[in-house]
Amino acid sequence: MIDERIFAEIRYERGRNDAPPGFPSMPEIPGGRYTRQDFFDLEVEHVFRKSWVMAGHVEEVPAPGAYKLFTKLLGAPILIVRGRDDVVRAFYNTCRHRGAPVVKDEAGRCNVLRCQYHSWAYDFDGRLIQVPDEHDFGDFDKEARGLIPVRCEIYRGVIFVNQDPDAAPLIDWMGPLAEEWSWTGLETLRVDYRWSRIIDCNWKCALDAFQEVYHINTLHGATVGAMLEYKAATMGLLPGGHSRMCVRYTGADIDNAPEGGWPPGEMYRRTSVAQTLWPCLNIPWGPGTGKFILFWPRGVAECEVEVLGVGEDWGDGPLPAERAANNEQFDNILMEDVLNLEAIQASLNSGAFTGMMLNYQERRIYWSHEQIDRAIGAAQVPEGLAVTPMLEPWVERMDGPQVPGR
Ligand code: FES
Ligand SMILES: [Fe+2]
CATH class of the missing domain: 3.90.380.10 (Naphthalene 1,2-dioxygenase Alpha Subunit; Chain A, domain 1)
Structure with a gap:
C-alpha cells in the first residue's frame, strides 16, 4: 500500500x-x-x-459550441471546443483558407466556428461546412480542408493536448x-x-x-x-x-x-x-x-x-x-x-x-x-x-x- x-x-x-x-x-x-x-x-x-500538457478545465467549455483559445504553447495557437456530441476537441486555430485565426476571442460560445476574415465556417468537429462563393474556387474539396486537429484528451475534468499526432495515450503518459x-x-x-x-x-x-x-x-x-x-x-x-x-x-x-x-x-x-x-x-x-x-x-x-x-x-x-x-x-x-x-x-x-x-x-x-x-x-x-x-x-x-x- x-x-x-x-x-x-x-x-x-x-x-x-x-x-x-x-x-x-x-x-x-x-x-x-x-x-x-x-x-x-x-x-x-x-x-x-x-x-501532453494541460490546456484547461472542462468548466471552461461547458456546453456544445463553447470554446477557448489555448495559446501557452509557443508557436501553436490552439482552439478547444465542445462538440454537439459533447466531445471536447482541439484544433489549430488556423483557417484553411488563408491561415487567419478562426476565432479571435479568448473564449466564447457560438453556433458555428466562422472565420473572422472571409467567413469560412467550420462545425465543432472541425469539418468545413460553408465557403462563401465556393464556385469561384473551381475544383474544390471541402472535406479536405477541415481544421487541423490536435490530440486532446480529458483526465477527470482536466483538458490535455499534445501536438504529436503519434503520442501514446495520456493515461500511459501519466503513469x-x-x-x-x-x-x-x-x-x-x-x-x-x-x-x-x-x-x-x-x-x-x-x-x-x-x-x-x-x-x-x-x-x-x-x-x-x-x-x-x-x-x-x-x-x-x-x-x-x-x-x-x-x-x-x-x-x-x-x-x-x-x-x-x-x-x-x-x-x-x-x-x-x-x-x-x-x-x-x-x-x-x-x-x-x-x-x-x-x-x-x-x-x-x-x-x-x-x-x-x-x-x-x-x-x-x-x-x-x-x-x-x-x-x-x-x-x-x-x-x-x-x-x-x-x-x-x-x-x-x-x-x-x-x-x-x-x-x-x-x-x-x-x-x-x-x-x-x-x-x-x-x-x-x-x-x-x-x-x-x-x-x-x-x-x-x-x-x-x-x-x-x-
Ligand atoms: S482566412 Fe479564414 S476565411 Fe479567409
Ligand atoms: Fe518556494
Missing part, C-alpha cells in the same frame, strides 16, 4: 543523518541549459511539441499519477482560483522552486516553512520524468491523523503532497485544495507561471471565507518564490555561474533534466550541456521501499 510506504519513508528521512547509502553525487547541471537559445529551441521542439490523482475525486471539483504572471526567468528556474522543500525555511520562513518539516520529506521519482513529494506537516502525527477532510486518501490527508507531471505541471495538494501550477516557456529567459486552483463544490454564492483566505495565503507564498526568480536568472546570465549543484533533497530537479535530454535525444544535446543520466536505479519501485534501511 503506497500510503504505508510513504509514511515509513518519511520516518526514515526524518531520522537520517546522512544521504542514503549508495545515492550518487550528481554532477552540476550546466548553466547553459537555462541561458542558451539553442538549448531552449531544442526544448520547444522536442519537449513542448511532443508532450502512476493517473491513479494517485484519481483518489482526490478530481472530476467532482470546481475551479476556485486563478493566478498568472510573466516572469523574467527560464521556465525551469520557476519549476525547480516547486520541486524541493530545501528552501522553505529560508525563503518561506513565516509561511510554508512554518507549516512543513522540510527534512521529513520523501520523494518518488516516477517513470517519464514525473515525480512526487510528500512532506510531514509540522507537529502532525502521521500515524494517528484525525478522520475526515479532503482530499481523501491517507497520503493526502496526512502529508503535504505535490506531484510533477513532466514537463511543466506541478500540483501541490493541501487541505481542501489542489493547485495546478503550469510553467510556460516564453523565451529562454522569460516564462509565464499560471495557476488554476480546484476544490470541493461550495454550492451557490461566493467562495467560503476560509477558502478565500487560503487562496490569499497561496498568493503570498507564490510571490515569495516569484520575487526570487528574476534575480536568479540575472545571475545565471552573468556567465560567472557555471552550473547548479544539487543535493539528495533536490533530486527531482535532476530527474526532470534527465528526461529533457531523453526527449531531445542525447546525441542532439549541444556539447557541454548534457546531464549524465544516473537516477534510473532510484526510480520508485511499486513493490516496496527504495532506500536500504527504510
Whole structure:
C-alpha cells in the first residue's frame, strides 16, 4: 500500500543523518541549459511539441459550441471546443483558407466556428461546412480542408493536448499519477482560483522552486516553512520524468491523523503532497485544495507561471471565507518564490555561474533534466550541456521501499 510506504519513508528521512547509502553525487547541471537559445529551441521542439500538457478545465467549455483559445504553447495557437456530441476537441486555430485565426476571442460560445476574415465556417468537429462563393474556387474539396486537429484528451475534468499526432495515450503518459490523482475525486471539483504572471526567468528556474522543500525555511520562513518539516520529506521519482513529494506537516502525527477532510486518501490527508507531471505541471495538494501550477516557456529567459486552483463544490454564492483566505495565503507564498526568480536568472546570465549543484533533497530537479535530454535525444544535446543520466536505479519501485534501511 503506497500510503504505508510513504509514511515509513518519511520516518526514515526524518531520522537520517546522512544521504542514503549508495545515492550518487550528481554532477552540476550546466548553466547553459537555462541561458542558451539553442538549448531552449531544442526544448520547444522536442519537449513542448511532443508532450501532453494541460490546456484547461472542462468548466471552461461547458456546453456544445463553447470554446477557448489555448495559446501557452509557443508557436501553436490552439482552439478547444465542445462538440454537439459533447466531445471536447482541439484544433489549430488556423483557417484553411488563408491561415487567419478562426476565432479571435479568448473564449466564447457560438453556433458555428466562422472565420473572422472571409467567413469560412467550420462545425465543432472541425469539418468545413460553408465557403462563401465556393464556385469561384473551381475544383474544390471541402472535406479536405477541415481544421487541423490536435490530440486532446480529458483526465477527470482536466483538458490535455499534445501536438504529436503519434503520442501514446495520456493515461500511459501519466503513469502512476493517473491513479494517485484519481483518489482526490478530481472530476467532482470546481475551479476556485486563478493566478498568472510573466516572469523574467527560464521556465525551469520557476519549476525547480516547486520541486524541493530545501528552501522553505529560508525563503518561506513565516509561511510554508512554518507549516512543513522540510527534512521529513520523501520523494518518488516516477517513470517519464514525473515525480512526487510528500512532506510531514509540522507537529502532525502521521500515524494517528484525525478522520475526515479532503482530499481523501491517507497520503493526502496526512502529508503535504505535490506531484510533477513532466514537463511543466506541478500540483501541490493541501487541505481542501489542489493547485495546478503550469510553467510556460516564453523565451529562454522569460516564462509565464499560471495557476488554476480546484476544490470541493461550495454550492451557490461566493467562495467560503476560509477558502478565500487560503487562496490569499497561496498568493503570498507564490510571490515569495516569484520575487526570487528574476534575480536568479540575472545571475545565471552573468556567465560567472557555471552550473547548479544539487543535493539528495533536490533530486527531482535532476530527474526532470534527465528526461529533457531523453526527449531531445542525447546525441542532439549541444556539447557541454548534457546531464549524465544516473537516477534510473532510484526510480520508485511499486513493490516496496527504495532506500536500504527504510
Ligand atoms: S482566412 Fe479564414 S476565411 Fe479567409
Ligand atoms: Fe518556494
